[in-house]
Amino acid sequence: xxxxxRVTKTYPKAARPSLDDVDxxxxxxxxxxxxxxxxxxxxTIIKLLLREITPTRGRVVVNNRDVxxxxxxxxxxFRRSIGCVFQDFRLLPNRTAYENVxxxxxxxxxxxxxxxxxxxxxxxxxxxxxxxxRYPHELSGGEQQRVAVARAFVNRPLVLxxxxxxxxxxxxxxxxxxxxxxxxxxxxxxxxMVTHDSNIVNQMRRRVIEIESGRVVRDQPRGVYG
Amino acid sequence: xxxxYVLSEAALGLWRNVTMTIAMIITxxxxxxxxxxxxxxxxxxxxxxxxxxxxxxxxxxxxxxxTEEERAELDAALAADxxxxxxxxxxxxxxxxxxxxxxxxxAPDLVEVTTPERLPESFQVHLTDPEQFAVIDQxxxxxxxxxxxxxxxxxxxxxxxxxxxxxxxxLLTAAxxxxxxxxxxxxxxxxxxxxxRREVAVMKLVGxxxxxxxxxxxxxxVVAGLLGALVAFAALVAGKAFLLDGPLEPLTVLxxxxxxxxxxxxxxxxxxxxAVVSAITGWITLRFYLKK
Numbered sequence: 267x268x269x270x271x272r273v274t275k276t277y278p279k280a281a282r283p284s285l286d287d288v289d290x291x292x293x294x295x296x297x298x299x300x301x302x303x304x305x306x307x308x309x310t311i312i313k314l315l316l317r318e319i320t321p322t323r324g325r326v327v328v329n330n331r332d333v334x335x336x337x338x339x340x341x342x343x344f345r346r347s348i349g350c351v352f353q354d355f356r357l358l359p360n361r362t363a364y365e366n367v368x369x370x371x372x373x374x375x376x377x378x379x380x381x382x383x384x385x386x387x388x389x390x391x392x393x394x395x396x397x398x399x400r401y402p403h404e405l406s407g408g409e410q411q412r413v414a415v416a417r418a419f420v421n422r423p424l425v426l427x428x429x430x431x432x433x434x435x436x437x438x439x440x441x442x443x444x445x446x447x448x449x450x451x452x453x454x455x456x457x458x459m460v461t462h463d464s465n466i467v468n469q470m471r472r473r474v475i476e477i478e479s480g481r482v483v484r485d486q487p488r489g490v491y492g
Numbered sequence: 493x494x495x496x497y498v499l500s501e502a503a504l505g506l507w508r509n510v511t512m513t514i515a516m517i518i519t520x521x522x523x524x525x526x527x528x529x530x531x532x533x534x535x536x537x538x539x540x541x542x543x544x545x546x547x548x549x550x551x552x553x554x555x556x557x558x559t560e561e562e563r564a565e566l567d568a569a570l571a572a573d574x575x576x577x578x579x580x581x582x583x584x585x586x587x588x589x590x591x592x593x594x595x596x597x598x599a600p601d602l603v604e605v606t607t608p609e610r611l612p613e614s615f616q617v618h619l620t621d622p623e624q625f626a627v628i629d630q631x632x633x634x635x636x637x638x639x640x641x642x643x644x645x646x647x648x649x650x651x652x653x654x655x656x657x658x659x660x661x662x663l664l665t666a667a668x669x670x671x672x673x674x675x676x677x678x679x680x681x682x683x684x685x686x687x688x689r690r691e692v693a694v695m696k697l698v699g700x701x702x703x704x705x706x707x708x709x710x711x712x713x714v715v716a717g718l719l720g721a722l723v724a725f726a727a728l729v730a731g732k733a734f735l736l737d738g739p740l741e742p743l744t745v746l747x748x749x750x751x752x753x754x755x756x757x758x759x760x761x762x763x764x765x766x767a768v769v770s771a772i773t774g775w776i777t778l779r780f781y782l783k784k
Contacts, residue, residue, distance in 0.1 A: 373497075374699055417694075
């Protein structure tokens, strides 16, 4: 499903690589935590998987596509097979929960009738039934993140990437979001989550890959944070 | 569905930034109007050149002491010359009549002191090809009984060199205004892209095609370009209706009148230039601004 093959990423003008010769393989349907201190290079992995950046050396393969050598005009189509949520939600403030999710469908050419059928369904799935027409500022942080998850999941992507999705949430809300991601994982979606939230990692007991100074220092099924 | 989104986004973008939009349209309009005006002038100058050259003639002034035979000899030579289209002879009396007609009002004193004998006789020669003046000058300039050969084309050339200079100035001004207009277009696009940065980020994230992300911005530039062209066209029509056909009408005796057909022709030309150049500028700006 996802393979990093001897991937090195050095940003221009950086003294040392953000990722240094990283080898990781993730199967379809897995739930994987990337953990590590700030600046360890774990967010670089998300950027590589999204093809926001390309590796300096090595190969990044997602859904059997070599992402690094992908032509730029193929990127939009490629990204439709990937859902992504972030620490800061990245919702459109002038659109309701429903419209935020529908926007993601609209801009890739889905008709409004598809949106009318699919969006309420996915909002129900993330537990926002009845709050479709609230604006982001009328929702709590946890609810906003649910909208973001709904938006990432509405296309039924094969992979869901989560970059510190609980970073702005209190512990209880974080647990709820994790339950949601767990449910999505159970539908067969591969979930890759970058975090330094030790509580969550310890509770979930899923595969943990620890990165330190750009290198994989631990890769353990059903691991804990520390 | 998406078409409507693209259109409404473009309209919204123009409206959100309305003062900048107006500035952009005005500079665009001024630049295109000057461009259109010099385009019209260019077409005119070509026509004027034909018209003037058809009328210019070479004058062969005869010396005061020219003899009967010398005059007859010149007459015969001109009649046989293949470079000569037609010619006529002007006596001192006729020259005086013409002189009086031209200067009576402006310089009566000058007419007063001038007598017919002081004005030379001359042959007025129309050439088959006005460019061949040098040959004529060589052939008749030193012939017996000839005082001087004068080419009116020389005077006409001075007029044209003034017109050409005016045209170069106009084009230069248009170019500078165009540069300002295009910088404004780039700026408007940047502001639009910045104010929509969240939407753009989400669109990229969920895999919206690039054309879909870029089209509203490019469309904004195109609409502004078209509006600018429309204003410029209105200005040219007004110029024709209220200046050239109005107070400046006497000028059209010197400069041939500008036909309406040419004025109307500037609309599609200016619209195409305005739209295409704005679109390219907008698109290039986006390439830099929406990179990644």
